[in-house]
Amino acid sequence: MSIIRIPSPLRPYTDNLKEVEVNASNVGEALVALTERYPRLKPHLYDENGSLRAYVNIFLQQEDVRNLRGQATPLTGDDRLMIIPSIAGGRS
Amino acid sequence: MDKSILEEKLTLPISFPDQDLWSTIGNTPLIRLQRLTDGFAESVEIYGKAEWFNPGSSVKDRPAAAILSKALSNGLLKEDRVFLDSSSGNMGIAYATLGAPLGIRVHIAIPSNAGPERLTILRALGAELTLTDPLEGSEGARVVAAEMAAENPSLYYYANQYSNPANWQAHYTTTGPEILSQTNGRVTHFVAGLGTTGTLMGTGRYLREVLPDIRLVAVQPDGPIHGLEGLKHLPTSNVPEIYEPTLPDETIPVTTEQAYEMVRRLGKEEGLFVGISAAAAVVAALNLAKRIEEGVIVVILPDSGMKYLHQPIWDVK
Numbered sequence: 001m002s003i004i005r006i007p008s009p010l011r012p013y014t015d016n017l018k019e020v021e022v023n024a025s026n027v028g029e030a031l032v033a034l035t036e037r038y039p040r041l042k043p044h045l046y047d048e049n050g051s052l053r054a055y056v057n058i059f060l061q062q063e064d065v066r067n068l069r070g071q072a073t074p075l076t077g078d079d080r081l082m083i084i085p086s087i088a089g090g091r092s
Numbered sequence: 093m094d095k096s097i098l099e100e101k102l103t104l105p106i107s108f109p110d111q112d113l114w115s116t117i118g119n120t121p122l123i124r125l126q127r128l129t130d131g132f133a134e135s136v137e138i139y140g141k142a143e144w145f146n147p148g149s150s151v152k153d154r155p156a157a158a159i160l161s162k163a164l165s166n167g168l169l170k171e172d173r174v175f176l177d178s179s180s181g182n183m184g185i186a187y188a189t190l191g192a193p194l195g196i197r198v199h200i201a202i203p204s205n206a207g208p209e210r211l212t213i214l215r216a217l218g219a220e221l222t223l224t225d226p227l228e229g230s231e232g233a234r235v236v237a238a239e240m241a242a243e244n245p246s247l248y249y250y251a252n253q254y255s256n257p258a259n260w261q262a263h264y265t266t267t268g269p270e271i272l273s274q275t276n277g278r279v280t281h282f283v284a285g286l287g288t289t290g291t292l293m294g295t296g297r298y299l300r301e302v303l304p305d306i307r308l309v310a311v312q313p314d315g316p317i318h319g320l321e322g323l324k325h326l327p328t329s330n331v332p333e334i335y336e337p338t339l340p341d342e343t344i345p346v347t348t349e350q351a352y353e354m355v356r357r358l359g360k361e362e363g364l365f366v367g368i369s370a371a372a373a374v375v376a377a378l379n380l381a382k383r384i385e386e387g388v389i390v391v392i393l394p395d396s397g398m399k400y401l402h403q404p405i406w407d408v409k
Contacts, residue, residue, distance in 0.1 A: 007227045009316035029285050044317045055319030055348055084205050084226045
């Protein structure tokens with residue numbers, strides 16, 4: 001299982017969970033699994049064309065997945081993904 | 093140059109009072125939008141207040157100066173005490189800019205996902221930084237700063253911009269009177285984004301007192317996660333203590349995509365290379381302008397685009 005860490009502004013949509021475990025072989029599958037479990041998250045992460053919004057960054061460990069293989073970036077069992085807004089604002 | 097001419101020039105009765113850095117805060121230009129308002133009623137005018145003309149390059153110099161002044165006059169920064177606050181960028185840069193010439197040590201708790209430009213600027217200005225968890229946002233940075241202050245109260249003076257009344261008072265005493273004077277009292281609508289809410293609270297209170305019919309318009313992101321740096325979605329945020337919800341007449345939501353589009357148009361059509369929150373405020377001002385038949389709209393443009401160069405929004409090759 002991989003773990004996705006949720007930023008504070010999105011926790012109202014994940015039952016206030018800071019981390020969600022998903023079973024996925026790559027980043028794209030992990031995000032699909034997350035948004036299927038918490039459908040109200042989807043419009044905050046994806047635009048109406050189904051693309052990840054420009055200001056939503058997905059990090060695998062310390063690396064932006066855009067610098068890896070994007071949503072095709074493979075995951076191993078105990079990887080930790082983070083959803084990081086591109087700006088430092090947020091819940092304050 | 094001929095020596096006698098130089099001597100003559102040097103004896104001219106020119107004086108430069110108050111030439112220190114702090115004296116250059118405020119009195120920022122009011123710039124009329126020219127092309128974005130094509131097709132609008134002639135009797136609708138939109139002016140942007142160009143806050144990047146401040147010495148620290150943003151609107152935050154005003155509250156930072158007021159907060160620092162208050163701390164200094166209350167004797168809270170004596171004996172090498174460190175000035176501490178949280179910031180996601182501009183406020184920290186303002187503190188560091190204004191603290192440097194006074195020899196004040198400035199320490200900023202800032203989320204580690206703050207843009208690289210602002211982290212470099214802060215370090216160049218001598219600020220000490222504590223990088224905080226990017227998943228906890230600016231509230232996480234605020235909590236870290238409060239904990240640091242509580243653990244070591246003799247070392248730190250904790251400014252807390254979200255609850256410090258000097259924040260909105262700075263706008264009451266400077267931004268509001270400047271807008272009144274620069275429009276000869278003709279301003280009918282004031283538009284500002286909501287972050288700490290100090291700009292709207294202070295400027296709005298002043299303008300409402302002198303012009304009771306003025307419309308005060310707040311701008312906020314359309315949702316909890318967004319790219320409008322510096323702005324907050326208040327329904328899902330910890331509302332700053334200085335915010336008075338009955339003051340704005342209206343709050344206009346703006347999407348990040350609208351602001352990205354506007355940031356490019358402002359550069360190419362108006363020659364205004366502004367930051368993203370400025371573009372969001374202009375989206376709201378244009379939305380407003382379409383609905384009125386006449387009026388003088390003043391919109392705050394908090395900073396320039398220089399601190400957003402790393403973001404993939406400029407559409408340049």
